[in-house]
Amino acid sequence: xxxxxxKLVLRSWWRNKTFSIISxxxxxxxxxxxxxxxxxxxYEFNIEADNxxxxxxxxxxxxxxxxxxxxxxxxxxxxxxxxxxxxxxxxDYLRFSSIDCNSVTIGNKKYDPILITSTDTTFARFFEYExxxxxxxxxxxxxxxxxxxxxxxxxxxxxxxxxxxxxxxDLADGGMRQGNxxxxxxxxxxxxxxxxxxxQSYLKFDMLTGIxxxxxxxxxxxxVSPSFDKEAFAQxxxxxxxxxxxxxxxxxxxxxxxxxxxxxxxxxSIPYIAxxxxxxxxxxxxxxxxxxxxxxxxxxxxxxxRILQQIRIIHTQKLMGAxxxxxxxxxxxxxxxxxxxxxxxxxxxxxxxxxxxxxxxxGRITTGFFLNRQVLPVICGLILILSVIPACYMSRKITNLxxxxxxxxxxGNKKRKIVTALSVMQxxxxxxxxxxxxxxxxxxxxxxxxxxxYRNLIEIGSWKxxxxxxxxxxxxxxxxPEIVSVTRAGGSILFAWLQQIVIKNRDGSESYYSxxxxxxxxxxxxxLELQILQGLPPREAMRKYGRPVYINRRYADILxxxxxxxxxxxxxxxxxxxxxxxxxxxxxxxTICGIVSDLYINTLEEEAMPSLIYLNxxxxxxxxxxxxxxxxxxxxxxxxxxxxVWKKVNPSExxxxxxxYEVFMQRxxxxxxxxxxxxxxxxxxxxxTCFGLFGMALYATEQRTKEIGxxxxxxxxxxxxxxxxxxxxxxxxxxxxxxxxxxxxxLLNRWLxxxxxxxxxxxxxxxxxxxxxLAITLLTVGWHSYRAASSNPVKSLRSE
Numbered sequence: 001x002x003x004x005x006x007k008l009v010l011r012s013w014w015r016n017k018t019f020s021i022i023s024x025x026x027x028x029x030x031x032x033x034x035x036x037x038x039x040x041x042x043y044e045f046n047i048e049a050d051n052x053x054x055x056x057x058x059x060x061x062x063x064x065x066x067x068x069x070x071x072x073x074x075x076x077x078x079x080x081x082x083x084x085x086x087x088x089x090x091x092d093y094l095r096f097s098s099i100d101c102n103s104v105t106i107g108n109k110k111y112d113p114i115l116i117t118s119t120d121t122t123f124a125r126f127f128e129y130e131x132x133x134x135x136x137x138x139x140x141x142x143x144x145x146x147x148x149x150x151x152x153x154x155x156x157x158x159x160x161x162x163x164x165x166x167x168x169x170d171l172a173d174g175g176m177r178q179g180n181x182x183x184x185x186x187x188x189x190x191x192x193x194x195x196x197x198x199x200q201s202y203l204k205f206d207m208l209t210g211i212x213x214x215x216x217x218x219x220x221x222x223x224v225s226p227s228f229d230k231e232a233f234a235q236x237x238x239x240x241x242x243x244x245x246x247x248x249x250x251x252x253x254x255x256x257x258x259x260x261x262x263x264x265x266x267x268x269s270i271p272y273i274a275x276x277x278x279x280x281x282x283x284x285x286x287x288x289x290x291x292x293x294x295x296x297x298x299x300x301x302x303x304x305x306r307i308l309q310q311i312r313i314i315h316t317q318k319l320m321g322a323x324x325x326x327x328x329x330x331x332x333x334x335x336x337x338x339x340x341x342x343x344x345x346x347x348x349x350x351x352x353x354x355x356x357x358x359x360x361x362x363g364r365i366t367t368g369f370f371l372n373r374q375v376l377p378v379i380c381g382l383i384l385i386l387s388v389i390p391a392c393y394m395s396r397k398i399t400n401l402x403x404x405x406x407x408x409x410x411x412g413n414k415k416r417k418i419v420t421a422l423s424v425m426q427x428x429x430x431x432x433x434x435x436x437x438x439x440x441x442x443x444x445x446x447x448x449x450x451x452x453x454y455r456n457l458i459e460i461g462s463w464k465x466x467x468x469x470x471x472x473x474x475x476x477x478x479x480x481p482e483i484v485s486v487t488r489a490g491g492s493i494l495f496a497w498l499q500q501i502v503i504k505n506r507d508g509s510e511s512y513y514s515x516x517x518x519x520x521x522x523x524x525x526x527x528l529e530l531q532i533l534q535g536l537p538p539r540e541a542m543r544k545y546g547r548p549v550y551i552n553r554r555y556a557d558i559l560x561x562x563x564x565x566x567x568x569x570x571x572x573x574x575x576x577x578x579x580x581x582x583x584x585x586x587x588x589x590x591t592i593c594g595i596v597s598d599l600y601i602n603t604l605e606e607e608a609m610p611s612l613i614y615l616n617x618x619x620x621x622x623x624x625x626x627x628x629x630x631x632x633x634x635x636x637x638x639x640x641x642x643x644x645v646w647k648k649v650n651p652s653e654x655x656x657x658x659x660x661y662e663v664f665m666q667r668x669x670x671x672x673x674x675x676x677x678x679x680x681x682x683x684x685x686x687x688x689t690c691f692g693l694f695g696m697a698l699y700a701t702e703q704r705t706k707e708i709g710x711x712x713x714x715x716x717x718x719x720x721x722x723x724x725x726x727x728x729x730x731x732x733x734x735x736x737x738x739x740x741x742x743x744x745x746x747l748l749n750r751w752l753x754x755x756x757x758x759x760x761x762x763x764x765x766x767x768x769x770x771x772x773x774l775a776i777t778l779l780t781v782g783w784h785s786y787r788a789a790s791s792n793p794v795k796s797l798r799s800e
Contacts, residue, residue, distance in 0.1 A: 020338070023338060023342075024338060024341055024342045024345065025342075025345070026294075026295045026688045027295050027296070027338070027339060027342035027346075028341075028342040028343075028345035028346045028349060029291070029295060029346070029349065029684060029687070029688060030291050030292040030293075030294065030295025030296065030346075030688065031292065031295070031342055031343055031346035031382075031383075032345075032346035032347075032349035032350040032353065033288045033291045033292065033681070033684060034288045034289060034291065034292045034382070035346060035347075035350050035370070035379055035382075036288070036350050036353060036354070036357050036365075037284050037285050037287070037288035038285070038288070038375070038378055038379065038382070039365050039369055039370055039375050039379075040281070040284065040357070040361060040363050040365055041281050041284070041285050042374050042375050042378065043199070043200055043363070043364070043365050043369060044261075044276045044281055045258070045281070046200060046258075046374055047200050047201075047202050047257065047258055047261045047274075048127070048200060048201070048202045048257055049200050049374060050128075050198070050200070051127060051128060051202075052128070053125070053126055053127075053128075053223065054257055054258075055256070056091075056223050056224055056225075056226070057126055057221050057222070057223055057224075057256075057257045058221065058222050058224055058228070058230065058254045058255060058256060058257075059073070059219075059221055059254070059255045059256070059257060059259070059260035059263075060073065060075050060079075060080070060219075060220045060221070060222065060252060060253070060254060061073045061252070061253045061254075061255065061260075061263075061265075062074075062075065062244045062245060062246075062250055062251065062252045062253065063244065063245070063246050063249070063250035063251060064245070064512070064514075065245040065246045065250070065500060065512065066498050066499075066500050066512060066513070066514035067512050067513055067514045068510075068511045068512045068513075070265075070266070071253060071265065072245070072265055072268055073219050073220075073260075073265050073268060073270065074217055074218065074219075074245070074268060075095075075217055075218070075219070075220040076216070076217040076243075076245075077095060077215045077216055077217045077218075079220065079242065079243070080093035080094075080095055080220045080222065081093065082242065083222065083237070083242070084222075086240075087233075087236075087237070088225070089224055089225050089227070089228050089233055090222050090223070090224055090225075091222075091223045091224060091225060092122050092125055092126075092222070092223040093120070093122065093220060093221070093222055093223070094119060094120050094122050094123060094125075094126045094220070094221045094222075094223070095119065095120050095211060095215065095217075095218055095219070095220050095221075096117060096118070096119050096218050096219040096220075096221075096272060096273075097117070097118045097119075097211065097215060097217075097218035097219075098115070098116065098117055098118070098218075098270075098271055098272055099116040099117075099118060099169070099171070099209070100116075100171065100172035101113040101114055101115075101116050101169050101170065101171065101172060102170040102171065102172050102653070102654060102656050103170045103653070103654030103656065104156065104167055104168070104169060104170070105167070105168040105169075105170060105186070105654075106156060106157075106165070106166075106167055106168070110654045111155070111156060112654075113656065114152055114206035114207055115204060115205050115206045115207070115271055115272065116146075116169065116205070116206065116207045116208075116209065117203070117205040117207070117208055117209075117272040118143075118208075118209050118210060118211045118212070118215070119140060119208060119209075119210070119211060120140065120210075120211055121137060121140045121141055121210065123136070123140055123208070124136055124137070125223065126221060126223060127202070127203065129195040129196065129197075129198065130195070130196040130198070131193055131194070131195060131196075132150060132194045132195065132196050133161050133162070133163045133193060133194040134147070134163040134191070134192045134193035134194060135192060135193055136193045136195065136208075138192040138193065139191075139192040139193045139208060139209065139210070140208065140209070140210040141210055142210055143209060143210050143211075143212040144187070144188065144189060144190060145189065145190050145191075145192045145209065145210070146167075146189040146190070146191055146192070146207050146208060146209040147191070147192065147193035147194065147195055147207065147208045147209075148162060148191055148193075148194050148195070148206065148207055149194075149195055149197055149205060149206050149207070150194060150195065150196050150197055151197060151206075152206035152207060153191075153194045161194075162191045162194060163191055163192060163193065163194065164190065164191065164192075165190070165191050166188050166189070166190055166191075167188070167189050167191065168186050168187070168188050168189075169186060169187050169188075169189060170185065170186045170653070170654065171185060171186060171187060189207070189209060195208070199364070199366070199369060199372075201274065202257060202261065202273065202274060203272055203273060203274065204271065204272055204273065204274050205272050219270060219272075219273065221257075222254070230253075230254040230255070233254060234251060234252050234253060234254055235251075237252060238251045238252070260273075261273075261274065261275065261276055262275070262276055262277070262278040263275070266602045266603060266605075266606060269495065274364075276362075277669075277670055277673065279670075279751075280361070280670065280673055280674055280677065283674065283677070283678075284361065284677050287433065287677065287678065287681040288681070290429045290433070290681075290685070291429075291681055291684055291685055291688065293425065293426075293429065294426050294429055294430075294685055294688045294689060295688055297422040297423070297425060297426050339383065340383075343383050347370075350367075350370070351367050354366065354367060360673065360676040360677060360680060361673060361676075361677060362669065362673060420732065423729075423732045424732050424735050424736045424739070425736075426685075426688075426689050426736075427689070427732055427733050427735075427736030427737075427740075427773060428736045428739050428740045428743075429685055430682075430685045430686055430689050430773050431733075431736055431737055431740040431744075431769045431770055431773050432740045432743065432744045432747075432769075433678060433681055433682040433685050434682050434686070434768070434769040434772050434773060435740070435741075435744045435748070435765050435766055435768075435769035436678050436682075436744060436747070436748060437675070437678040437679050437682045438765040438768055438769065439748050439752075439759070439761055439762075439765050440671065440674050440675045440678055440748075440751075441675050441679070442759045442762070442765070443604075443671055443675075443752065443755065443758060443759050444671050444672060444675045446604065446757065446758070446759050447604050447665070447668045447671050447672075448665070450600045450604060450757065451600065451661055451664040451665060451668075452529075453528050453529040453530065453599070454660040454661040454664050455632075455661045456484075456629055456630040456631075456632050456635060456661070457527075457528070457627060457628070457629050457630075457659075457660040457661060458627070458628045458629075458630060458638075458639075458642065458657050458658070458659060458660070459492060459493070459494075459625060459626070459627055459657065459658040459659075459660050460473065460625070460626040460627075460628065460642070460646075460656075460657050460658075461473075461624055461625040461626050468649070468650050468653070469649060469650075470488055470623050470624065470625065470626045471488065471623060472649050473626055473645060473646075473649050473650075474486050474487075474488055474626055476645045476648065476649060477628060477641070477642075477645060480641060481631065481634065482630065482631050482634035482635075482637040482638040482641055483628060483629070483630065483631065483638060483641065484629040484630065484631050485523060485526060485527040485628075485629045486523075486527070486626065486627070486628050486629075487520055487521055487523045487524045487526070487527040487528075487626075487627050488520065488521050488623040488625070488626055488627075489518065489519060489520045489521075489524060489623065489624070489625045489626070489627055490518070490519030490520070490614075490616070490622050490623060490624060490625070491518070491519065491624060491625055492625055492658075493518065493528070493599070493601060493627075493660065494601050494658075494660060494663055494664065494667075496516040496517070496518065496601070497516070497517075498514045498515065498516060498609075499514070499515050499516070499517060499577075500512055500513075500514070500515070500577060501513040501514075501515050501558070501559070501575060501577060501610060502576070502577050503558065503559075513558060513609075513610055514609055514610075515555065515609060515610040515611065515612065516601070516609050516610075516611050516612075517611070517612045517613075517614065518611065518612070518613045518614065519613075519614045519616050519622060519623075520613060520614070520615065520616065521615070521616055521623075522538045522539060522542060522615060523538070524538075524613065524615070524627075525538055525550070525596060525613070526538075527627050527629050528599070528627070530596045530597055530599065530613075531596060531597045532550075532594050532595075532596055533553060533594075533595045533596060533597060534565075534567060534594055534595040535550070535567045535592075535593050535594020535595055536548075536567070536593050536594055538615055541593035541594065541615060542615050544593070545591040545593055546589070546591075547589060547590040547591060547614070548591060548593040548614075548615045549571055549590045549591060549592055549593060549612050549613065549614050549615070550592075550593060550594045550595070550596045550612070550613040550615070551566070551571075551592055551594075551595055551596070551610075551611070551612055551613075552595070552596050552597065552598050552599060552608065552610065552611040552612075552613075553595060553596070553597060553598050553608075554598050554607060554608045554609065554610050554611070555610035555611060555612065556595050558610055559574040559575055559610070560574060566592045566595070567592055567593060567594060567595075568591065568592065568593075569591070569592050570589045570590060570591055570592070571590045571591070571592055571612065572589075572590070578590070590614070593615075596613065598611075599611055600664075600757075601664070601667075602667055603667050603668050603670065604668060604671070604755055604756065604757040604758070605670070605754055605755050605756060606756050607756045607757070627660075628642065642655075642657065643655050674751075686772075686773070686776055689773070689776075689777075690776060690780050722782065726778065726781055726782060729777050729781050730774070730777075733770065733773060733774050733777060736773075737766075737769075737770040740769075740770075741766050744766070744769075745761060745766075748761055749761060
């Protein structure tokens with residue numbers, strides 16, 4: 001009987017192949033999207049899941065001395081040692097720092113830069129990494145020894161065991177003076193261990209080495225006792241006077257490993273710790289569940305169209321002697337196989353989508369993670385809910401229905417209410433996702449506009465040191481068609497040192513702001529496409545003032561009294577904590593020569609930083625960095641020119657550069673990832689809605705074939721019949737639009753509140769969202785309606 005039931009299910013699918021394909025494919029896409037997001041959320045919310053020390057590790061942060069209300073994770077090197085020695089709650093400490101690398105040399109071959117992290121010998125007491133070769137303790141016990149990650153070892157040495165081999169690290173700060181010592185241009189490291197990477201890792205590194213005696217500070221983790229109370233301990237060490245960067249005004253904060261994973265510190269660059277966005281995870285998961293809801297709605301709506309046929313088959317089987325159990329089994333098998341096949345198909349879809357998904361979401365999941373003990377039970381539970389419960393319900397419900405009961409329930413008002421509710425819900429989701437995508441892409445365009453001055457801008461050199469002669473390099477690039485402009489600078493724009501501005505408030509309190517100072521030559525403003533809003537052009541300013549300084553609009557808003565013209569006034573008149581970045585003649589005063597447009601260097605969630613731009617009159621020795629703006633139409637040729645000139649000027653060094661626009665957009669990854677995520681799910685939701693509409697329109701026209709024929713015989717036009725068939729879909733969209741508009745506005749407005757620089761929610765986006773869904777519906781439903789309305793009424797009546 002089982003074989004017979006299976007054949008009957010297949011025959012039913014073949015008779016209704018259009019509905020069966022739509023149901024299975026839409027369910028497969030919905031399940032695949034949900035499984036991807038569920039796996040991703042589990043991955044991100046269970047960082048270091050297999051680390052037995054996870055609950056004992058806390059992350060340290062403190063009040064920022066540079067900006068009121070912000071925190072930094074930089075901890076002075078002696079503080080964790082002091083905490084361990086003085087407080088029994090602290091069992092151990094682990095400190096981190098990074099070593100900036102320009103390139104890696106092995107023998108005569110050079111490789112791209114790698115991520116090098118220095119840490120304490122206590123590393124293994126915090127994080128458990130499987131050691132494939134060598135000894136990890138040896139690698140962290142001396143500053144000239146190191147451990148490689150498995151992937152880095154494979155990249156540098158292939159399949160051979162690298163233990164004992166020497167790698168030469170070309171340092172980014174080579175030649176830089178630190179006190180009485182000059183940093184060497186390169187350092188040799190002996191490889192003494194290779195570590196196996198593991199999923200859900202909190203750390204990112206290619207090479208680990210020990211912290212040297214010159215360690216000043218960085219990120220610090222503490223291993224604490226089970227009774228450790230984060231807030232109470234923070235208050236305790238504040239009362240004891242443990243020093244902070246703000247002295248007695250500041251305090252420390254402690255976070256669990258999972259909490260710190262979702263935190264971002266805009267004033268710091270911490271490349272060796274993986275970070276994620278909690279809001280993106282939640283929105284992504286909600287979007288995936290909505291997609292699954294659309295898929296399930298399609299399945300339910302299309303199932304209604306098959307039930308009458310199934311009831312008639314069941315009554316026929318009853319007359320032929322089939323038992324109640326056999327019919328229940330057949331109907332159970334029908335529903336269970338539909339979901340089961342959709343699930344198997346979803347695994348293939350998810351496998352193919354993982355690389356795209358990881359790129360869009362900056363994720364790290366793999367196909368193997370779906371079989372992980374954290375994910376597999378959740379996915380299996382989801383599939384059981386989607387298959388067993390509906391299968392049991394349908395098998396019991398249908399076998400107890402008579403033909404008349406079917407017509408009473410499924411062709412009456414109750415059925416219409418169910419179909420209407422499910423259809424309107426699909427439209428609400430689709431319209432909401434489209435509106436959200438349009439709004440977030442508007443925010444993304446604002447981000448791109450703020451970073452437009454960085455487009456095609458290449459940074460070469462380093463303020464830290466290095467062998468590159470930027471003056472010779474700049475001279476070699478002059479008067480080339482693929483190079484729009486070249487300018488020399490004293491340091492990096494996006495990685496500039498921050499200085500503190502202290503503002504006295506009326507109530508006697510103080511507010512702190514982070515400011516940045518740049519040094520450039522005469523054409524610095526032109527190359528960075530900064531507009532002079534007020535004041536003198538660069539050439540005239542350099543001629544008139546010994547130390548000319550431009551301030552940006554944000555600096556003027558904070559420090560310059562309203563209505564006052566600062567041009568020609570000394571900077572120190574407004575900023576009492578001002579310090580010149582260059583040693584100069586005390587008789588020469590840094591004079592404000594103009595106000596320029598704001599330069600955004602971080603995320604648009606923050607205001608632009610107050611900035612000062614010095615025009616250098618002090619000589620070529622202060623230039624460390626080169627900025628080159630490439631011709632947009634000759635970008636490839638421009639990069640080839642840069643490499644050729646590099647080989648000519650600096651033949652012994654590896655060519656390194658930074659695309660400033662790419663780094664700026666990476667810092668605004670929250671907006672980019674959100675826009676890409678919603679675009680992907682908007683397309684999927686519209687695709688699934690179209691699938692459902694196709695099936696529903698086909699069913700509606702098939703059920704009304706006789707009615708259409710009679711109307712045409714009585715003189716109804718093709719247009720009136722099309723309007724009759726399309727009318728209910730337009731009503732559903734109208735209702736969905738009215739519901740979706742306030743809900744979407746509330747959610748988007750709350751999301752945009754986190755941005756200091758944000759777009760307004762335009763009514764146009766709501767109209768476009770409703771219009772796009774309406775247009776797609778009309779195209780999908782209209783095709784079926786036109787075919788039915790333009791068919792020969794004689795054939796329609798004959799078929800009945």
